Amino acid sequence: MAEADPEISLENSGPADRTAMTSEPARKRQWSRVALMLSVPLALLVAGAFYWLSLQGQVTTDNAYVQQDKVSVSALVGGEITEVLVGEGDSVKEGDLLFRIDAEPYRLQIQQANAAIASAQANVTALANSSDLSGTDISAAREDIAFAQANFDRQDALFQRGFLTKADHDAAQHRLNQAREALRQAQARQQAARAKLATGAAVPGENPQVAAGKAQRAVAELALRRTEVRAPSAGRVAQAERLQLGQQVVQGLPVLTLVEDGSSYVEANFKETDLADMQVGQPAEVHFDAYPGLVLKGHVESIGAGTGSEFSVIPAQNATGNWVKVTQRVPVRIAIDEKSPRPLIAGLSTEVTVFTDGKKH
Incomplete structure (x- = not known):
């Protein structure tokens, strides 16, 4: 019965037995405390290692915003x-x-152009029917030359025989010269008329003045449409x-x-230290501050050709004695691969994660 009842056994045992029996639970409690103290740092270490491993193969930035063309x-x-x-x-x-x-000013310009075309066409018709171009003035001038030549020949013969004064002889010579000059003028007028009716290589087959009027009308019609x-x-x-x-x-x-529409993308500004393993085409995830819980799939479409400071209005000048190195950020364009159930507004803040190992974790 003494073995079945610990209290009776403890009372019937000696001092040495009682010390041994009481120290054993104390040692167990002490080991429990030590194990607890060791397990907490170990758990934190394991959790930290797991978290560190989960971050491998991906880079994240919250310096990212929705952009639209x-x-x-x-x-x-x-x-x-x-x-x-x-x-x-x-x-x-x-x-x-x-x-x-x-549109009224441009309609008036069309009317002005039409009037210019009509005037040019009338000038063409008048030139085509003018005596300068027909050659009648040239024929008349040649007849005058023939008459003046015959009259001069008679006057010259009389002058040589002494039956005519020198003044009359000179007058006959002058009339002959005038007739010849009239012929040259008529021929010049004919050439000028032909030149006015001629067409250039730029607008073959059409009078330049008429072509200019049509071009003026085309300009006015274009302005009217605009x-x-x-x-x-x-x-x-x-x-x-x-x-x-x-x-x-x-x-x-x-x-x-x-x-x-349909031009939404994300411009994510990654630290230059995050670009070592980043390549075009790698998958990405986009989280939106405005829409908690909304995650869209995407991929790296392009990596910027320069840092943000390089394209600023006033680029940083680091050639100074008090220069402090600052980690630069490079714009990375993230294409969105799926249609968003919520409207994507230009300028929305996002958080972008790029999986540099090529697969989503």
Whole structure:
């Protein structure tokens, strides 16, 4: 019975037996504390090693933002806005009419060009029917020369026989010379008329004045068509505060911005120390601050040709005595490979992870 009851055994045992029996549980508690103290650092070490191993083969940055291709829409002709068909945030398709510019000045230019063409055509008709080109003046001049020559021959014969004064002889000579000069002038006028009707190598078969008028009309018609400003691509309208009725549009000055559809990508600025194993085509994941839980797949599309500081307006000048080395960042373009269920707005903050080992962990 004493063996079955520890308390009776402890009371019936001697001092040495009682010391041995009480020290054994103490030693067990001491070993438990030591094991606990060792297990905590060991667990932290194992967790740290596991975390370190999980980061191998990938690089991450939160200095990344959604970018979209943007087109600054401007008018190719100047004038007053007479009609506006879109507003801020509207979605448009390629070729949709955005706004109109006053077309009346360009219609008047077309009328002026038509009048210039008609005038040139009338001049061509007049030149074709003129006496200068027909040769009648040349025929008359030749007849005058023949008459003057015959009269001079008679006068000269009389002068040689002494029946005519020198003054009359000289007058006959003068009339002959005048007839010959009239022929030369008629021939010159004929050549000038032919030159006016001639066509050049640039516009063969057409009078230059008529061609100039047609070119002027074509320019006016092009300007008239350009008074209707259409969307160059599909997208959403942004920065349209200048798009107001009555606003004077300056040629070439942007009036609104069109954010193109389907052009979203991420520009991630990685540290230069992260680029050792990065290559084009490696898979990537994109997390969005605006949409917790949304993860889109992508890949490295291109790696920037220079750091951000190289393309700044005022590049850093490091040739100074107090220079401090700063880790540079290189822009990396991440293409998004799947359609987002949420709208991707230009400028959204993201976190990008690139798997440099070529596979998703």
